Amino acid sequence: MRALDIGVGANCIYPLLGHADYRWQFVGSDIDKVALASAKAIVQANKLDKGITLRQQGSAKHILSGLLKADDRFDLTLCNPPFHASLEEATRGSQRKWRALGKADPKRKLPVLNFGGQNNELWCEGGEIRFVTQLISESVAVGQQVLWFSTLVSKATNVPPIQVALKKAGAVQVRVVEMGQGQKQSRFVAWTFQTEAQQQTWFKP
Numbered sequence: 057m058r059a060l061d062i063g064v065g066a067n068c069i070y071p072l073l074g075h076a077d078y079r080w081q082f083v084g085s086d087i088d089k090v091a092l093a094s095a096k097a098i099v100q101a102n103k104l105d106k107g108i109t110l111r112q113q114g115s116a117k118h119i120l121s122g123l124l125k126a127d128d129r130f131d132l133t134l135c136n137p138p139f140h141a142s143l144e145e146a147t148r149g150s151q152r153k154w155r156a157l158g159k160a161d162p163k164r165k166l167p168v169l170n171f172g173g174q175n176n177e178l179w180c181e182g183g184e185i186r187f188v189t190q191l192i193s194e195s196v197a198v199g200q201q202v203l204w205f206s207t208l209v210s211k212a213t214n215v216p217p218i219q220v221a222l223k224k225a226g227a228v229q230v231r232v233v234e235m236g237q238g239q240k241q242s243r244f245v246a247w248t249f250q251t252e253a254q255q256q257t258w259f260k261p
């Protein structure tokens with residue numbers, strides 16, 4: 057299996073897990089040079105260069121456009137998109153979660169964010185819905201180079217507009233898969249531009 061992790065982040069977590077658990081080959085992309093340098097250092101320190109490669113998305117305005125090479129084929133693309141629309145929103149969300157977890161201590165300085173990434177990993181203009189709808193519209197042009205696209209969606213209210221965007225984009229099949237971990241309810245959305253017949257022959261030489 058060959059997978060593309062869009063927004064691989066400083067921790068390179070999905071490629072590390074996917075390669076260790078399933079032996080999948082990964083390309084990880086990001087716009088953030090610091091995140092990519094960190095991911096690269098992790099890959100090199102663990103001698104995983106043959107299984108995981110990293111690619112910079114050179115245009116902050118794009119996600120998939122200009123990223124794939126003409127001969128790239130990915131069985132799956134993954135994405136954990138930036139979910140907040142601003143740094144303030146990301147910080148507020150984080151503090152709310154810490155309070156809910158009973159960890160708020162007036163004497164103690166709260167962590168700025170409850171995420172092991174850099175500040176700008178958590179937000180982008182327009183938040184999750186803008187990022188995912190852009191990802192969908194850019195996926196059309198590379199729809200024949202990928203079997204399934206997928207993305208996590210943290211806000212349930214974002215699912216209906218995402219479904220509308222997928223319909224407009226002409227996705228052949230769409231799946232919304234709910235996931236529950238403890239009190240946290242999450243989901244991912246997957247879509248393909250491959251017909252049933254194309255899916256059947258995808259893995260055939």
Ligand SMILES: C[S@@+](CC[C@H](N)C(=O)[O-])C[C@H]1O[C@@H](n2cnc3c(N)ncnc32)[C@H](O)[C@@H]1O
Pocket residue numbers: 062063064065066067068069070085086087088091113115116117118119136137138139173176177178180
């Ligand atoms: C929520 S973080 C996910 C990091 C990591 N995948 C994880 O799950 O821990 C979102 C990532 O998307 C990256 N990103 C933002 N805009 C991007 C774009 N246009 N193309 C690729 N990556 C982007 C950010 O730099 C950040 O690393």
